[in-house]
Amino acid sequence: xxxxxxxxxxxxxxxxxxxxxxxxxxxxxxxxxxxxxxxxxxxxxxxxxxxxxxxxxxxxxxxxxxxxxxxxxxxxxxxxxxxxxxxxxxxxxxxxxxxxxxxxxxxxxxxxxxxxxxxxxxxxxxxxxxxxxxxxxxxxxxxxxxxxxxxxxxxxxxxxxxxxxxxxxxxxxxxxxxxxxxxxxxxxxxxxxxxxxxxxxxxxxxxxxxxxxxxxxxxxxxxxxxxxxxxxxxxxxxxxxxxxxxxxxxxxxxxxxxxxxxxxxxxxxxxxxxxxxxxxxxxxxxxxxxxxxxxxxxxxxxxxxxxxxxxxxxxxxxxxxxxxxxxxxxxxxxxxxxxxxxxxxxxxxxxxxxxxxxxxxxxxxxxxxxxxxxxxxxxxxxxxxxxxxxxxxxxxxxxxxxxxxxxxxxxxxxxxxxxxxxxxxxxxxxxxxxxxxxxxxxxxxxxxxxxxxxxxxxxxxxxxxxxxxxxxxxxxxxxxxxxxxxxxxxxxxxxxxxxxxxxxxxxxxxxxxxxxxxxxxxxxxxxxxxxxxxxxxxxxxxxxxxxxxxxxxxxxxxxxxxxxxxxxxxxxxxxxxxxxxxxxxxxxxxxxxxxxxxxxxxxxxxxxxxxxxxxxxxxxxxxxxxxxxxxxxxxxxxxxxxxxxxxxxxxxxxxxxxxxxxxxxxxxxxxxxxxxxxxxxxxxxxxxxxxxxxxxxxxxxxxxxxxxxxxxxxxxxxxxxxxxxxxxxxxxxxxxxxxxxxxxxxxxxxxxxxxxxxxxxxxxxxxxxxxxxxxxxxxxxxxxxxxxxxxxxxxxxxxxxxxxxxxxxxxxxxxxxxxxxxxxxxxxxxxxxxxxxxxxxxxxxxxxxxxxxxxxxxxxxxxxxxxxxxxxxxxxxxxxxxxxxxxxxxxxxxxxxxxxxxxxxxxxxxxxxxxxxxxxxxxxxxxxxxxxxxxxxxxxxxxxxxxxxxxxxxxxxxxxxxxxxxxx
Ligand code: PEP
Ligand code: MG
Numbered sequence: 001x002x003x004x005x006x007x008x009x010x011x012x013x014x015x016x017x018x019x020x021x022x023x024x025x026x027x028x029x030x031x032x033x034x035x036x037x038x039x040x041x042x043x044x045x046x047x048x049x050x051x052x053x054x055x056x057x058x059x060x061x062x063x064x065x066x067x068x069x070x071x072x073x074x075x076x077x078x079x080x081x082x083x084x085x086x087x088x089x090x091x092x093x094x095x096x097x098x099x100x101x102x103x104x105x106x107x108x109x110x111x112x113x114x115x116x117x118x119x120x121x122x123x124x125x126x127x128x129x130x131x132x133x134x135x136x137x138x139x140x141x142x143x144x145x146x147x148x149x150x151x152x153x154x155x156x157x158x159x160x161x162x163x164x165x166x167x168x169x170x171x172x173x174x175x176x177x178x179x180x181x182x183x184x185x186x187x188x189x190x191x192x193x194x195x196x197x198x199x200x201x202x203x204x205x206x207x208x209x210x211x212x213x214x215x216x217x218x219x220x221x222x223x224x225x226x227x228x229x230x231x232x233x234x235x236x237x238x239x240x241x242x243x244x245x246x247x248x249x250x251x252x253x254x255x256x257x258x259x260x261x262x263x264x265x266x267x268x269x270x271x272x273x274x275x276x277x278x279x280x281x282x283x284x285x286x287x288x289x290x291x292x293x294x295x296x297x298x299x300x301x302x303x304x305x306x307x308x309x310x311x312x313x314x315x316x317x318x319x320x321x322x323x324x325x326x327x328x329x330x331x332x333x334x335x336x337x338x339x340x341x342x343x344x345x346x347x348x349x350x351x352x353x354x355x356x357x358x359x360x361x362x363x364x365x366x367x368x369x370x371x372x373x374x375x376x377x378x379x380x381x382x383x384x385x386x387x388x389x390x391x392x393x394x395x396x397x398x399x400x401x402x403x404x405x406x407x408x409x410x411x412x413x414x415x416x417x418x419x420x421x422x423x424x425x426x427x428x429x430x431x432x433x434x435x436x437x438x439x440x441x442x443x444x445x446x447x448x449x450x451x452x453x454x455x456x457x458x459x460x461x462x463x464x465x466x467x468x469x470x471x472x473x474x475x476x477x478x479x480x481x482x483x484x485x486x487x488x489x490x491x492x493x494x495x496x497x498x499x500x501x502x503x504x505x506x507x508x509x510x511x512x513x514x515x516x517x518x519x520x521x522x523x524x525x526x527x528x529x530x531x532x533x534x535x536x537x538x539x540x541x542x543x544x545x546x547x548x549x550x551x552x553x554x555x556x557x558x559x560x561x562x563x564x565x566x567x568x569x570x571x572x573x574x575x576x577x578x579x580x581x582x583x584x585x586x587x588x589x590x591x592x593x594x595x596x597x598x599x600x601x602x603x604x605x606x607x608x609x610x611x612x613x614x615x616x617x618x619x620x621x622x623x624x625x626x627x628x629x630x631x632x633x634x635x636x637x638x639x640x641x642x643x644x645x646x647x648x649x650x651x652x653x654x655x656x657x658x659x660x661x662x663x664x665x666x667x668x669x670x671x672x673x674x675x676x677x678x679x680x681x682x683x684x685x686x687x688x689x690x691x692x693x694x695x696x697x698x699x700x701x702x703x704x705x706x707x708x709x710x711x712x713x714x715x716x717x718x719x720x721x722x723x724x725x726x727x728x729x730x731x732x733x734x735x736x737x738x739x740x741x742x743x744x745x746x747x748x749x750x751x752x753x754x755x756x757x758x759x760x761x762x763x764x765x766x767x768x769x770x771x772x773x774x775x776x777x778x779x780x781x782x783x784x785x786x787x788x789x790x791x792x793x794x795x796x797x798x799x800x801x802x803x804x805x806x807x808x809x810x811x812x813x814x815x816x817x818x819x820x821x822x823x824x825x826x827x828x829x830x831x832x833x834x835x836x837x838x839x840x841x842x843x844x845x846x847x848x849x850x851x852x853x854x855x856x857x858x859x860x861x862x863x864x865x866x867x868x869x870x871x872x873x874x875x876x877x878x879x880x881x882x883x884x885x886x887x888x889x890x891x892x893x894x895x896x897x898x899x900x901x902x903x904x905x906x907x908x909x910x911x912x913x914x915x916x917x918x919x920x921x922x923x924x925x926x927x928x929x930x931x932x933x934x935x936x937x938x939x940x941x942x943x944x945x946x947x948x949x950x951x952x953x954x955x956x957x958x959x960x961x962x963x964x965x966x967x968x
Contacts, residue, residue, distance in 0.1 A: 144191045
């Protein structure tokens with residue numbers, strides 16, 4: 001199609017070899033033969049019934065793409081030689097009028113990318129060879145059907161013409177004949193269609209349809225190479241983190257036909273149940289059909305075991321072959337097969353995608369079956385998959401209520417587990433748009449195609465009205481852990497009107513839908529979903545093995561006793577971050593907190609003034625005038641301080657028992673384990689009413705007061721209700737506005753927060769330390785092993801560390817002395833500023849532990865606002881490949897990671913006992929966990945729901961030295 005490449009290109013290939021016949025390869029050659037090519041080679045080598053063929057390597061694809069889509073000239077001869085080998089085995093001729101060989105041309109990358117790249121079937125047909133096919137098959141209808149399918153696929157895939165145009169001709173023909181099923185179109189009409197398709201091809205492509213079968217072949221191979229870079233494949237690779245430079249191999253294989261009559265068929269079989277992991281073969285098949293009909297979801301297939309009744313001999317053979325394949329690969333297999341006139345052919349085998357629950361069951365069963373080791377079992381389950389296990393579910397009562405209220409709609413096939421609740425969208429682009437606004441969406445379609453991948457990726461759930469468990473929607477959803485129902489045939493979807501009718505009910509775009517991807521039940525309306533709280537016994541077993549292999553500890557970020565209990569149930573052995581501010585936010589406490597904050601500046605300011613006045617007085621000689629003046633000044637400031645100080649300390653005193661009770665709960669839930677409690681961190685305005693809201697309320701009240709006095713009380717009432725302040729007045733709101741204004745900062749994230757807050761307002765930190773140690777003393781007295789670690793946030797200088805450490809030690813000692821109880825404890829700091837990493841050696845002399853706050857460390861290292869980046873430039877940076885990952889999700893090992901390494905090395909050099917962990921969001925992200933392993937951290941800490949993921953990721957890191965599951 002384009003210029004050819006004539007320069008020396010073979011030197012870029014391993015062994016200078018561009019093509020491997022199936023019998024020349026094996027399963028280990030995935031890098032160059034792709035997963036499909038390598039496994040076909042392996043099956044051929046082992047004597048399984050595989051139609052002969054060959055594979056053009058991924059290296060040739062890369063040569064082609066890197067040269068700007070130039071096909072090497074000498075590839076034509078290479079293809080001819082390889083085809084000759086198939087001709088010989090099949091005793092057929094490519095392009096032969098008497099006995100034509102037809103082939104399929106299929107993509108096959110190293111990692112499976114279901115349906116993302118292109119395929120051409122029935123290649124080798126032209127006006128001559130179709131006659132041969134008629135004679136051999138003795139079925140004119142079949143031959144012309146194959147021919148018209150080929151022209152359509154070739155036009156679409158190879159020439160990039162619109163499939164829709166060809167489909168319109170097909171539909172027109174059916175309408176003329178007054179039939180609805182493709183399979184009912186008679187031979188003569190199909191023959192006419194072939195003519196019409198070719199005319200269409202000529203009009204659109206400005207050339208005749210190629211009759212030369214070798215031209216057909218080389219153009220198709222090129223097209224498959226190019227499909228490596230089509231947008232949907234790019235989206236898929238981004239999502240699956242597959243490198244973009246691997247290239248695809250192309251497999252050319254002799255065609256066998258599942259559509260030559262009722263003794264033919266085609267299907268997909270899995271050696272075990274991909275939903276539950278049970279050791280029973282599952283899958284689906286269609287009688288008298290070609291392979292794509294199953295995958296495309298156009299016809300709803302029959303369950304695999306129906307074959308046992310319809311064709312018992314085929315069933316027996318299939319079970320034998322699939323059993324042998326599983327034993328050979330020691331892995332659950334997903335196979336494509338075709339039955340041609342009573343003969344079974346295997347077209348593909350690969351590792352089957354499965355739900356997390358199934359992955360765990362299969363891995364542990366295979367250990368019992370002595371197929372694999374415990375290490376293998378642990379490595380077989382991808383950490384990110386565990387997320388699915390902790391999917392929410394629809395509470396039983398909510399299901400009952402939905403049934404009672406007539407909101408139950410229909411039942412389809414549960415294809416990927418988990419409950420989903422979201423607003424209905426019908427188009428992938430709409431899904432993306434709505435999701436970007438933060439709306440949960442359910443993508444509802446008759447079926448999905450690879451073009452929908454971007455919309456599927458952002459959906460909370462996917463629901464299709466056709467297709468079986470091997471359809472595109474099901475495969476992709478399972479792979480991505482998105483709840484999915486397929487084949488929900490009761491839904492009549494009108495994409496134009498964006499409406500769905502189910503029996504006598506209808507719903508449309510934007511309406512809420514809830515479904516259960518495990519059972520297949522669909523409900524109208526919004527449902528509060530229930531978080532998962534338990535791990536299954538199988539999961540516990542597998543994670544138990546993971547625990548034996550991992551070196552990293554796994555803690556949880558938990559702010560409440562309930563979080564701490566859940567974290568323990570998920571296997572956390574400590575709390576790595578208890579954010580005390582969340583306790584401040586609770587509704588009943590907020591008014592106390594607000595009063596305390598609003599009085600803090602004045603009280604602490606006057607307290608400082610008093611201190612300075614005392615110092616001044618102490619420097620004067622008693623009896624002289626200056627002494628008398630200093631005495632007067634001190635008395636004045638003490639008097640001035642009394643009021644604000646009382647409000648400030650009274651409110652702190654009210655908060656003390658509340659905080660003590662919180663700490664008591666968490667320390668108790670984590671008895672015997674360390675609990676890292678961070679002193680107050682966020683800027684104080686976060687606890688106060690929003691400045692903009694106050695401004696609007698004041699402006700409204702002033703305006704109505706002056707211009708519509710009759711409405712004043714009504715507006716005031718409305719404002720009081722919204723503010724939940726029944727006694728608010730314009731004066732009180734104005735007063736609040738002024739006080740909030742006085743505390744306003746231009747850059748609060750870089751302002752009065754973290755340890756700076758504790759240094760400027762030390763009474764707050766003292767109260768918190770007191771609460772921690774009083775709670776711990778109470779517990780020790782009860783015989784409970786309470787172990788607090790007090791963590792100081794945002795330290796950047798050694799002086800800050802010394803000041804705050806001293807403050808904590810003094811307050812802690814006061815409580816322990818008063819109670820006569822010693823509490824095991826540590827005092828340390830977060831490392832979340834670049835400066836802290838640089839002076840880590842000095843900091844470590846004053847700290848028992850470091851905990852990397854990688855949220856802030858990423859923010860301050862990059863200079864990206866963590867609150868704004870994701871909504872502004874990060875998506876563009878990812879698209880333009882300026883960033884490989886969002887650094888707030890996956891640790892930037894090059895920059896942030898290097899600073900972390902520096903801090904670990906210098907910190908441990910000056911304090912060999914230093915405990916080092918991480919408590920930023922990255923602590924539960926598998927790649928980042930692997931990096932923490934390589935840094936030699938003591939633990940990672942993450943949200944309770946990510947604890948199982950972190951446990952497994954830590955084991956992967958320890959076992960493999962890296963957490964990439966894909967290489968397995
Ligand atoms: C961090 O910065 O990584 C951290 C854990 O603290 P926060 O997210 O509360 O700022
Ligand atoms: Mg932080």
